[in-house]
Amino acid sequence: MRFHSKFVVNISDYVLTATDVSLLDKGLTFIPTVTSVPIKLLTECTNRNCKNLKHKDYFHDKPKDDYDPKDFCNLFKAPSHWEPKTTQLSLEAGRALNSITHFVSQLTNTNYNNQTQQKESFITCNNKGHNLSMAERQSLRALRDNKNIIIKKADKGGAVVIMDPSLYKSEALRQLLNDRYYREINSSNITTTCHNINTKIHSLYTKGIISNRQYKLLVCSPPTQPRAFYLLPKIHKPFGKWPHPRMPEGRPIVSDVNSETYHVSRFIDYFLQPLSKLSPAYIRDTYDFISKIKNKSIPASALLVTGDVTALYTNMDFDRSIQVVEEFFEAHPHVCRPDREILDLLKICLTCNEFEFAGRLFLQILGTAMGKAFAPSLANMYLHKLDAQAIEYAGTNLDLFSRFIDDIFFIWLASREDLKQFESFLNGLIPGITINLKVSSQHIEFLDVLIYTTPDTSNLDRCIINTKVFFKETDTHQLLHADSHHPKHTTKGILKSQFIRFKRISTTRNDYDKSCSTLFNVLQHRGYTKTYFRKLKNEVWLNHNITSDIQHSHNKPQIWPIINYYDTVGSYLNRYIIEEIKKLKCSSGFKIILCYKKHRNLSNFLTRSRFALDIN
16 A cells, blocks of 8 residues: 655555544654653753853953864864852852752752752643644554554655565665675674774874864764664655665665764864865855856857766765875865875775664775765765866856756757767766766756746847746655744744745746745645735845845854753743843843753654664
8 A cells, every 4th residue: 555645655554544644744843742841851951051151250351362163273172071160250140050050949849959869850841732632642652662664754855754664674785785885794893993093083183283172072982883774765766766666765874973983074074175165166055056047148049957966975986085085185285284194084984884774784885975974075076077077078068067066057058969978978087977967948957946047138149047946846845833842933933944045046026926835835734824924925025135134144242042942841941041141240242042952853753763673
């Protein structure tokens, strides 16, 4: 049985009830109403807020250094546990701290300083109602405990996909047993990997390149668990190309969080990122692309072309990756950059990427995992020569050759036959890299933009390029449900950000209105009111100025966040803390804001990155 809805795709044998669909339709970001909060969480947030208060008060009257958070010396540091003693603080700060801790003790009916007592204790939230019905809450528990299904987010579009574990496992092993990309190993080599990483980090420390705090963060120990391999189902692919009638191809993901190379990968990316932007075809994001193409005049006979690099990350050869980075280092020397150590660390990260699936260990032997922090930068550098050679080869036949990682766009000024030769040329540049081109004379999609042409009224031999929002067929527009247990301003902010995006992409008001209407057709069933939707839509188009936003962002005051989990107890506590802080001299010059951490959402309840051995 194959079941489809706008937001839910069931390709398992499990029969979804109407209540199951109602629950899953809310989206994996939906947070059920929080009925009780572990006192431990309140204590952790209060400790953090109090520590921040101590730092602000202690450094309030001291000379301020020119601190730039982007400077290398301020990055990659192990967290500091130092905080001023109470005797080093002002009397008013001490009184505020005592008042806050006393308030928390009264609120929780516990001894604030007794961590053991608080460990398993909860405090009840005073909610007016629940955002899930009783039947939906029962459905949530049933789906969470059901070992006969696997629930994942779709690779594109945001739909929720329910799969049979046996078919999911078969698809994963179909990919993992391809000896071109992976090799199964009998035992872990993580201990050796950690030793090799730490040797390089120690070298950086002894040379004075990194500080003691940076050293403590970058050195690694073998993690308690190997990396997890999982798949995101590509339900957008044509059904006829699925490996199994009830299981699409999956996008392979290897999570690097908390692994032995997690911090080292971020360290490597710090040095690769500036170099990855040097390609003549580089585009930063959609808005950077829009700024280059919108209202551009082109010949009426020109062709709009997009290209897709097939499985780029998977086909990036280790030796070539390292060679490319080495060539960049030689072409762009920097006295403060530890080239040799970065290359050695990069080689370790690429060649020692082992992970676990269904109790079996595998080693990646070709390509780079998408979970690595440096993967996008390395991919951009990997295709740098292709960009340069493509532009040189095509010459005047080519205009505006642009690339966003593995997506390519350009304007072709010659014949379609010449374009086929150009495609063959591109596919012969880098072994293992295949590019498929799509061409149109009037409109084509690229990223989340639909590019189309209109006649140039001042010159009939030319056209003007316009842009509007492009929605993929698989796009569910599954923005956060308005009933989710989030702060009320969250949904408003999300909606406004969508309108701003639509405005920046749309050439005309008509294009903007059509995009908004498409969105509203979905959101009206997700708790968003038509009145507010229309009001905000018009306000953004008429009054929102992107340039003034950018200028204003440079003049914003310093932020002092008061952080807690979003629930009735956390909100109540936050308001008390903010009133105490406003009384302090050290709060002058700061914009004090309430910030909230989120509780568990449906994704946390229903999805798992690691494939459990006890699943069928």
